[in-house]
Amino acid sequence: MVSQRALDVLRVIVEDYVASREPVGSKTIVERHSFGVSAATIRNDMAALEEANLIHAPHTSAGRVPTDLGYRRFVDSLTDVRPLTGTQISAIQRFLDESLDLDDLFGRTVKLLSNLTNQVAMVQYPTLSRDAVAHVELLPLGTHRALSILITTSGSVDRAVVEFDVDIDDSNLGSLRAQVNSALQGQSLGDVNSVLTQLASTADAKTRTLVESLRLSLIDQIDAQRHDRLIVAGTPQLIRSEGDFSRSLAPVMDAIEEQVVLLTLFDEMRQGESSTVRIGRELADDLSDTSIVSASYTAGGGDTARLAVLGPTRMNYPLNMAAVEAVARYVSQILGDDS
């Protein structure tokens, strides 16, 4: 049975261990915190915690260290995420307000988060379904392919290659571009599909097949769109906290470079609005010493994506949660303003 006091003990173990990097023992606990009981009592509680697999002793005679489960319990017990200080918040605001387009905003966001938390920071590109088409550019690529570049009103730019069933020349492409643009300009991304279907039905045969190919390519592009990209900053921080990883950092860096695993994880977390924490093996087997704290932000029309920090399980969860939430809030705010 894990008493309430035992849980308090767990809390100070996590806090002290995160602060000192040292396993914490019963004696240090009674010295540094006023539990009003003796070390022996604390030891009994620790035995219970160990029984419940919340803490763990590296060896017989060292203090205790939280397990993944211990961190989990600690994080779940944080009811109120203490917000950042006023100066920090206004700094965030000032810094992010200066940003110009999406890429710039996200670039600033990751840097900011990384500096705030001293961890690796990541932002996932949002899908912007409320976003509308500003321009579609088509560039020839051999005789039956073209590069399509989709520019949206939010300033995002996306490329794809379109394969045509038939041969094309510059004038085909020019007229296709003109027709498609006049049909699509100002249309929301969600409507691209129907508008192009409509256009295809009224066009002559040759144009129809071209429009069809382009349509398929564009909706793929819009679908898969940005959700599959991650902006990352602060990888050097990983090196600085290398001591907190029992094994090599290589798998962690692989995950960051590959992005796929992380994006999948983000998708799994897709619901919560306040911060979500994934600890150690909850992430993946080869990310055993790694934790991710993430929050979702909204990019205008109900579309959400996530931003996160990644670091050792032995991280300052309250701080990171506060930072991630604050930044997510302001990013949402900025993206909501200029719609």
Next chain:
Amino acid sequence: MVSQRALDVLRVIVEDYVASREPVGSKTIVERHSFGVSAATIRNDMAALEEANLIHAPHTSAGRVPTDLGYRRFVDSLTDVRPLTGTQISAIQRFLDESLDLDDLFGRTVKLLSNLTNQVAMVQYPTLSRDAVAHVELLPLGTHRALSILITTSGSVDRAVVEFDVDIDDSNLGSLRAQVNSALQGQSLGDVNSVLTQLASTADAKTRTLVESLRLSLIDQIDAQRHDRLIVAGTPQLIRSEGDFSRSLAPVMDAIEEQVVLLTLFDEMRQGESSTVRIGRELADDLSDTSIVSASYTAGGGDTARLAVLGPTRMNYPLNMAAVEAVARYVSQILGDDS
């Protein structure tokens, strides 16, 4: 005085040390290579090499390790860079030929280089002065600013924010967009300046100031353009060769993340056509254990930029030089083909 044989000794010291990670001693040298002389003689040569600051003993009774200068001498003495094997080359070609636009090509290039060499790989974006304007998109950003997006025929996309002196509305922007596009489409980037100056001179007063603002922004954009970006892959490799760095990897990762230092170095190297090597402190004081092997590639009309691999000074220079050169050659070829 450093005899010819002493230089041969230097060569095998570098080779063996790179292969084994172990300081190499006189005895191992006579065992593994047929110099036809005794260990004592080798020792005399090594004394000369040490005198000349080409090798260095970590401690009294260990073998020798090349100094930065030793590596330099070794690299300079490589006359013929042994090319890659035929299968490697055709693999490179096949892999790169599949790429679709610039970004894709560079993405593939860094991955390829990183796999080939097991080092961090980087590609510097080229300036594409021969490249031409495909489209200029303008998106409103408040009452006196706009986001301009420049698409070129090579498929590259660049953004900038234009500040206008006067207030604008959507119709201003629309007509500006129309005029600018009809004037610029198909013009080479180098001609943008004169074409817009020309356009400004024939337009009415209000349009003139708008065109002027846009012109200044665009030429800035074209100037500064891509040279200031670096595509990077393979950072995890750095961790894997961590043992080769005497100090922390943090400064190295900082340099990679910041990019500025590296880009400056690239600019300094801007001349050579075959591979250029920078070793240890030749790079920067806090990159003492790091080397960069780079080569320039041409992106069509005489514009050049660089690609490179970065790793510990204790790296396989011949291999890396061959890889960098081969890849640079094929990238140049691809960029030359579809002009």
Next chain:
DNA sequence: AATTGGCACTGAAGGTTCCAGAGTGCTAAT
């Protein structure tokens, strides 16, 4: 003059032993 065998010397790496200290678990007393 260059090369060589011989040899004493050096310093690192690794193993052993010892000690101190931190922390535990258990037990008996409160």
Next chain:
DNA sequence: ATTAGCACTCTGGAACCTTCAGTGCCAATT
């Protein structure tokens, strides 16, 4: 349920030794 007391365990560091790879130097040889 809590506690003081105590024996026990394990780590980390210091001190020490031995081994060994590799050196520098010297005198002898070619």
